[in-house]
Amino acid sequence: MTDVSSPESAGPRPAGVEAGAPAVPDLVVHGLRKTYGAPPVRALRGVDLTVRAGEFVALMGPSGSGKSTLLHLIAGLDRADEGTVALAGVRTEELGSARLARLRRRHVGLVFQFFHLIEHLSALENVALAALIAGARPAAATARARDLLDTLGLLDRAAERPAALSGGQRQRVAIARALANRPTLLLADEPTGALDSAGAAEVLELFSRLHRAGQTILMVTHSREVAGGAQRIVRMRDGRVVDDGTGPADDADPVDAGSVTLPVRTDALTGRPPSSASEGSWRASRGPS
16 A cells, blocks of 8 residues: 555646655645624634644644634635635645545545444445545455554454444544545544543544654644644634744654554555555556546
């Protein structure tokens, strides 16, 4: 399997970027503004944020500070009133709905607080469906799903529906689903918020493994303990970034949440090469973006 941080998994090089040029950040947000309703509620008031390839960034702030709104705009689930979002070097405000959806399917993985699994599908089917939507052929999608569930310790529960799983197990299935398309950027909105302490520790350990393997992660959390596992903490208040975490106080190494260390140039979760058949089918099914 290809590493999500490798050029092959990130898709074609953006126009105007030559081979050997400095790496394009996975995410660049500039001057983002968003207002809702009447009377108007200014959710974002000119947000700037850059997340470079391989960074693990935690986004913190009180309720109503704009964290989830920012994640939704980055993911292309909503449109900003002003400002720009560049994902994998592509300006999303310049894309129509269909092209934006294709960019999201190719480059973004989403993890939500309350899982949002499809209840009538098994764990395996939930994960495989995400790979199918991203363009994989059925055999490759199933192989990818089984591989992810195996690595997450859930292969023996692959046939179970979400209602038969614990909260921690459901969130691990949701994370596997988010990784099914080998995303450039993994977005997580309060991924431990609905879990007990044991389930939250499992998720943090998994995110730390992904980070060590080169996965780019932007995670919203209210928990200082969870944010402590990130490489950088960005703080928001009243729709603005008040601390981008680049100062000396936030340069500490990420918390080591487990003893597993994966090589950088492997699949960001499994750390091992695929069978030639499943990887070949996957590559063929994706084709040019």
